[in-house]
Amino acid sequence: MTPLKGQCLILGDDIDTDLIIPGRYLVSIDRAELAPHALEPLGPEIQERLRVSPIIVAGTNFGCGSAREQATTCLLGAGVKAVVAASFSRVFYRNSINTGLLAITSPEAAEAATDGSVLEVDSATGTVTVDGVAFSFVPYPPELMKIVEAGGLIPYVAAQLREESNA
Amino acid sequence: MSQTFAQKALARASGVADPQPGQIVDAFPDVYMSHTASWRCIQTLKQLGTDKLYDRDRIAMVMDHLSPAYTAKTAADQRMCREFAERMGIKNFFDVDSGIAHIVLMERGIIRPGQLIIGTDSHSTIYGALGAFGTGVGFSEITAAWVTGKLWMRVPESLRIQLDGEFPAGTYAKDLMLYLIGKVGADGATYESVEFHGDLVGSLSVSERMTLANLGMEMGCKNAFIPPDQKTRDYLYAAGLSDDDIEEIQPDDDAVYRHRVDLDVSTLEPQIAAPHTVENVVGIGAVAGTKVDQVFVGSCANAKLDDLLIVADLLKGRRVAPGVRLIVTPASRMIMAHAGHEGALTTLLEAGAMLTNPGCGACAGNGGAMADGEVTLSTANRNFRGRMGSYDASIYLSSPATAAASAITGVITDPREIVR
Numbered sequence: 001m002t003p004l005k006g007q008c009l010i011l012g013d014d015i016d017t018d019l020i021i022p023g024r025y026l027v028s029i030d031r032a033e034l035a036p037h038a039l040e041p042l043g044p045e046i047q048e049r050l051r052v053s054p055i056i057v058a059g060t061n062f063g064c065g066s067a068r069e070q071a072t073t074c075l076l077g078a079g080v081k082a083v084v085a086a087s088f089s090r091v092f093y094r095n096s097i098n099t100g101l102l103a104i105t106s107p108e109a110a111e112a113a114t115d116g117s118v119l120e121v122d123s124a125t126g127t128v129t130v131d132g133v134a135f136s137f138v139p140y141p142p143e144l145m146k147i148v149e150a151g152g153l154i155p156y157v158a159a160q161l162r163e164e165s166n167a
Numbered sequence: 168m169s170q171t172f173a174q175k176a177l178a179r180a181s182g183v184a185d186p187q188p189g190q191i192v193d194a195f196p197d198v199y200m201s202h203t204a205s206w207r208c209i210q211t212l213k214q215l216g217t218d219k220l221y222d223r224d225r226i227a228m229v230m231d232h233l234s235p236a237y238t239a240k241t242a243a244d245q246r247m248c249r250e251f252a253e254r255m256g257i258k259n260f261f262d263v264d265s266g267i268a269h270i271v272l273m274e275r276g277i278i279r280p281g282q283l284i285i286g287t288d289s290h291s292t293i294y295g296a297l298g299a300f301g302t303g304v305g306f307s308e309i310t311a312a313w314v315t316g317k318l319w320m321r322v323p324e325s326l327r328i329q330l331d332g333e334f335p336a337g338t339y340a341k342d343l344m345l346y347l348i349g350k351v352g353a354d355g356a357t358y359e360s361v362e363f364h365g366d367l368v369g370s371l372s373v374s375e376r377m378t379l380a381n382l383g384m385e386m387g388c389k390n391a392f393i394p395p396d397q398k399t400r401d402y403l404y405a406a407g408l409s410d411d412d413i414e415e416i417q418p419d420d421d422a423v424y425r426h427r428v429d430l431d432v433s434t435l436e437p438q439i440a441a442p443h444t445v446e447n448v449v450g451i452g453a454v455a456g457t458k459v460d461q462v463f464v465g466s467c468a469n470a471k472l473d474d475l476l477i478v479a480d481l482l483k484g485r486r487v488a489p490g491v492r493l494i495v496t497p498a499s500r501m502i503m504a505h506a507g508h509e510g511a512l513t514t515l516l517e518a519g520a521m522l523t524n525p526g527c528g529a530c531a532g533n534g535g536a537m538a539d540g541e542v543t544l545s546t547a548n549r550n551f552r553g554r555m556g557s558y559d560a561s562i563y564l565s566s567p568a569t570a571a572a573s574a575i576t577g578v579i580t581d582p583r584e585i586v587r
Contacts, residue, residue: 018551023532041553061354067289069305095305157311
């Protein structure tokens, strides 16, 4: 994947799925429809910042709570490409891989970043750079990287099914 | 080659003989559960360009959130599921009258020990109460499993929680779990398989074990496990299964755990999770006296038969405090019917409770919303900001007994003070 560069929005610890996308909006699975409600409980200022930040930086246990897949797709709809966090909840981490959002575990980078810092993420080499300072992270294993590169699980499986039917 | 429960269960589901923690395997689940998210799976299936299913008998759909529908959109989504199940011959389809997916599937014999169950709900960890490996996934994963029969699974490390002693009066499985979550933190078991062992666990009913496995999710675990025993088998027989259907998996005595927590519950006190995280746990003394506007007895954590009976027992001959809304939402239709036979529903109504149809109800934001500044004491498993209406409202979590005591007084109340 090509490296990603952009400014970040800083969020804290334990950002739960109800803060990311409240349950009342789960009647949609359309990324564009979900996007205006991403992080709504955190207020309009945060939402304003979200719209111009392709990268979110957060503390521990990001995405804790529900299995709702819209927690990752609402962020993708809002233009977010990667979340760099000290740690992730399990289901959010899975959903990220399966919907094509980069979830990068790097407590050091999360600590170093401040609001508006410019980050560069290279998922192939496992490097995240914060205002010019590089930190390494463990890249996805190859079998999961293939899913992310395909844009998520559904496009990945769809391509596999096409290959099988052509074989 | 000693193995934890998770290693054995994923070896069974993947065919990999000795999977090690951290290893990624392709696992073939026995049950793919989807709840209200089912319509999302059906929509997503179109993107795969096929409707050839791997095994329709492994699909289970339960219309539990947002039931009955309160908008035309939800009604249309539910109709889509109903028609899809009919067209594809999916026999395990449970409509809006059934109750909460997890409870419905367990009480009807669809969940068995040793199985791998994936569900579009984080609290799928609850299946560990029957010695199964249950874990939450996104709706795309369920859709993919419908077609391919498999999904990638990372073999988890394991946490052993050793529980001994007996519950003192007024404390229950919920208090234990809130205490543990407060102790290890909301991410204390992230990505781990949590095994509950010890004399206390053996003494608990299957319903109480469900509360343990359900709340394990709030420590961040991937799955929970309680060793199946005669109580488990009796529950499964009542659900219509026979010994031929049951293949228990037990971890090896010398299995390797990443860490271990030991707890004797003999001095446990009623616990409360204060707003807005489940790990924000205090002994009841710290928040007793806090005024409540609403009390909710519901959810897959604590709206089972024994929970309803505890609440009814405390409310018998008493009244809900003026100005307090007590909402009781039984976990399933079968549980509701059983509570009716026991007379508990009449007791609740006479005390001033509101009874709703079985399902997720207010826990999923379907009814029971709060206005700015209001407070709910809930027996559910989450107290996140905005989960029940206003972003400026507060949710406290407790056991059913504490909820009942607080409904009577109108403030958070130690159930030991309401002596029968």
